[in-house]
Amino acid sequence: xxxxxxxxxxxxxxxxxxxxxxxxxxxxxxxxxxxxxxxxxxxxxxxxxxxxxxxxxxxxxxxxxxxxxxxxxxxxxxxxxxxxxxxxxxxxxxxxxxxxxxxxxxxxxxxxxxxxxxxxxxxxxxxxxxxxxxxxxxxxxxxxxxxxxxxxxxxxxxxxxxxxxxxxxxxxxxxxxxxxxxxxxxxxxxxxxxxxxxxxxxxxxxxxxxxxxxxxxxxxxxxxxxxxxxxxxxxxxxxxxxxxxxxxxxxxxxxxxxxxxxxxxxxxxxxxxxxxxxxxxxxxxxxxxxxxxxxx
Numbered sequence: 001x002x003x004x005x006x007x008x009x010x011x012x013x014x015x016x017x018x019x020x021x022x023x024x025x026x027x028x029x030x031x032x033x034x035x036x037x038x039x040x041x042x043x044x045x046x047x048x049x050x051x052x053x054x055x056x057x058x059x060x061x062x063x064x065x066x067x068x069x070x071x072x073x074x075x076x077x078x079x080x081x082x083x084x085x086x087x088x089x090x091x092x093x094x095x096x097x098x099x100x101x102x103x104x105x106x107x108x109x110x111x112x113x114x115x116x117x118x119x120x121x122x123x124x125x126x127x128x129x130x131x132x133x134x135x136x137x138x139x140x141x142x143x144x145x146x147x148x149x150x151x152x153x154x155x156x157x158x159x160x161x162x163x164x165x166x167x168x169x170x171x172x173x174x175x176x177x178x179x180x181x182x183x184x185x186x187x188x189x190x191x192x193x194x195x196x197x198x199x200x201x202x203x204x205x206x207x208x209x210x211x212x213x214x215x216x217x218x219x220x221x222x223x224x225x226x227x228x229x230x231x232x233x234x235x236x237x238x239x240x241x242x243x244x245x246x247x248x249x250x251x252x253x254x255x256x257x258x259x260x261x262x263x264x265x266x267x268x269x270x271x272x273x274x275x276x277x278x279x280x281x282x283x284x285x286x287x288x289x290x291x292x293x294x295x296x
Contacts (some may be wrong), residue, residue, distance in 0.1 A: 021234065032056070034087075037067035037105045051153045059160035060122050062088065062098040063153050069105045076113040076293055077106050077281060082115060085285030095287060099124055099156040109252045112140055112295040114152070117281075120160065121290045126279040128159050129292035140296040 031051035033045050040048065052063040071079045080102045089095050097118025104111045116124035132155045139148035271275060280290040 009108035016191065032062070032064050034064070034066045034083075037069040037103065039067050039103065039105070039145045040274070042151075048146070048149055051150060055153045060097070060159040061118070061156075061160055063096060063156055064088065064100045065103070065149055065152070066100065067103040067105060070246055071104055072104060076111050076292060078284075079104070079114075080113050080115050081281070081283035081285075081287075081289070084115070084287060084289075085283050088117075099160075101149070101152050103140070107296070109143040111295045112137065112138075113295055114291065116156075117287055120156075121288060123159050124156055125290045126292055129290060132156070133292055133294050137294045137296050139245045 022165040029055070031049075033040070033043055033048050046066060052065065065078065066083055068079065074082070080100055083102070084095070084098065084100055086097055088100070095117065096118045098116075099120050100115045100117070101259050102113040104113065112133065114124075114129045116129065132152060135155065136148040139145075139151065194203065278293060282288045
């Protein structure tokens with residue numbers, strides 16, 4: 001009986017490895033912090049690994065932090081795109097939804113880049129990435145890399161797991177729920193988003209106010225006509241016998257017609273703070289993403 005149980009257990013193990021090889025490989029290669037620039041202590045790396053693992057599990061995305069002291073002549077955007085193409089796929093070659101952050105420590109050109117892939121491209125969109133950068137860039141400038149990375153992991157997960165998915169283009173009140181972590185990573189207040197920040201509520205309210213204003217103006221614009229052709233005529237003293245129109249002159253004003261290309265203001269502008277990169281894009285491997293970056 002014991003031998004049969006042992007054989008059955010061995011068979012189950014073999015079947016498990018045969019059916020779920022990708023899961024085992026992913027577990028063995030589970031890494032979220034790639035600190036090539038050596039910015040974090042061993043304890044900080046362990047804490048950030050746990051934060052990425054925990055928040056990533058709660059929000060159903062991979063949260064990754066990459067640091068580098070030399071980008072090899074590449075832009076931060078391209079460097080992070082190539083990193084996603086090369087290192088984020090699981091053992092089966094499947095690319096997960098992910099939020100990636102790059103700390104570029106190149107001397108004289110330090111910068112931070114964030115990109116969202118998969119479903120994170122929708123809910124961690126360009127606008128929300130800018131909100132995250134607003135919060136963490138001052139900390140990076142002060143050398144508080146660990147606190148900034150905790151804030152990034154919290155906010156990335158927050159946008160994914162809260163009920164803000166119904167309106168991905170809207171920031172919930174300018175991040176009213178988030179305060180930079182004070183060493184323990186607890187940066188969010190647990191409160192519901194106000195209905196006043198809901199896009200559909202705002203549009204509906206604007207439509208109601210607009211319709212009311214137009215109705216009032218339309219009602220007052222007509223007025224009542226209380227005069228006629230005899231209101232200002234005094235029949236007893238009127239001496240008007242006849243009237244006529246007399247042509248005096250014609251005036252012509254000439255204006256030079258501008259050429260086709262004159263006053264042409266078309267063109268492209270914009271850019272991001274600091275190094276002026278683009279927003280989202282497509283990686284060399286064909287993966288589209290949201291994005292944003294700043295220098296610090």
